[in-house]
Amino acid sequence: MGLDRREFLKIAGMAALFGLGGKAAIDIFAPGELEASMEGIPVSKGKRWAMVIDIRKCLAQQAKDKDGCKQCIIACHRAHNVPDWGDPKIEIKWIWQDSFEHSFPDQHNPYIEEELRHQPVILMCNHCVNPPCVRVCPTQATFKREEDGIVCMDMHRCIGCRFCMAACPYGSRSFNWGNPRKAPKELNPDYPTNRDYPERCKGVVEKCDFCVERIARGELPACVEACDKIKAHALTFGDLADPNSNVRKLLKEHYTIRRKPELGTEPNLFYIV
C-alpha cells in the first residue's frame, strides 16, 4: 500500500518540526489526536463485485430503438468525462459494443443462430480475478482491490507505458493520445459533462472502474442505472461472494458465458445468451 498512515504521520510531524508548522502545528496535532483524525471509513460493501449482462434483453431494446440503444454507454461516458475524439484510432472507451463473433471468438460457430449473428454485445473491463494488466504494470498504477475485487486505476501514478493495454486480452483499456480538454468541440459541446468528476491528462491509460466512486456512495454503476431507467434491465450488478445476491440468483437460473475463459483470467462479467 506504499505510504502507510503511520509513515505519513511521521513525515507530517517532521515537516511541522522543521519550521513548517512551528508551535501552532504541534499544539494542534498532538500525536493521539492526529491519529484519530486520519481514521477513514471504507464504504463499499461487496466482497466480489460482478455483473451479469442479459444479451437477450439488451437485443430486445436494441431492436426497439431505430439507431440501437446506447444509453449505458452515453451515461458512463458522461459521468466520467470521456470525450468523443471522432476517430476510432484514438478513441477512449470505458464501455462499448462489438459484434457477438468478435466478443466471443472462442464460441466460433459458422452456423450460429440468427438472433446472435453480428449482433452487438455490451463490453467493458471484466475486473478479472487474475488480471494480467495488474501483473505487468510497473508502477502499480493499476491494481486489484483486495476487499471487493475491482481492478482500479490510479491516474496519478500511470506513466503511460501501455504494458497493460498489451496485456489485457479484451481491449478494455484506452490511451490518452491527447489532452481530453482538446477533444473536438463540435463532438463535445458540453464537455466536461460532469464537473464533480476529474478528467485525465495526455499520456495516461484509462478504463472502466465499476464506478468505484458511485458504489462508495451506495449507488449503482452509471451504466446499470441508465439501463434500468429505460426499463430494459439488461445489466445486473451485485456481489458474487454472497450466495443470495441478485447476480448469484441470475447465474443459478440461466446459462451464462464469459469472454475467453480459456485464458484463465476469470472474468467477473457474465453474459446470458
Next chain:
Amino acid sequence: MYDGGKIIVGLIIGLGLFLSPFFYNAGKAAKAPAPELTPKAKEAKVCVEPASYMRESHFTLLDEWRHTVVRDGERYYKGSEGKRYYKSLQRTCLECHSNYSKFCLECHNYLDVDPYCWDCHIQPEEKK
C-alpha cells in the same frame, strides 16, 4: 599580464551583468500574496483543519487524501474538530474555495509552484 586592462574591464562588466538582477530588485519587496476567501469560505469559519495547518500543509493533507481514497477506498476524513468530510478536491475543497485565481494562484504564483492537480481536476468556473 597581457591585455590586463581589457581583462579587468571584461571581468567588471561580467560581474555587473551577473549581479544586475540584485541591483534591479534592490529595495523593492515582492507583493506578499493575499489569498481571498469566498463569502462561503468566510462564513464556514473553519476549514477541514485549522487555517494555520492548512496554509502550511494543505498539500500533505491532499496527498494523503488522494492516496487513501484512490488506493484504500477510504472516502471520509474526520477533522481534528470531529467533523466528517468527504475526501474530494473537486467536491469538498472547491465547494468553498471556488475562486481558483484569487485563492490558489495567489500563493502558488508567489512561490513559483505549479502543481499538476489541474491537469485533470476541474477548476470551478469563475465569474469574471
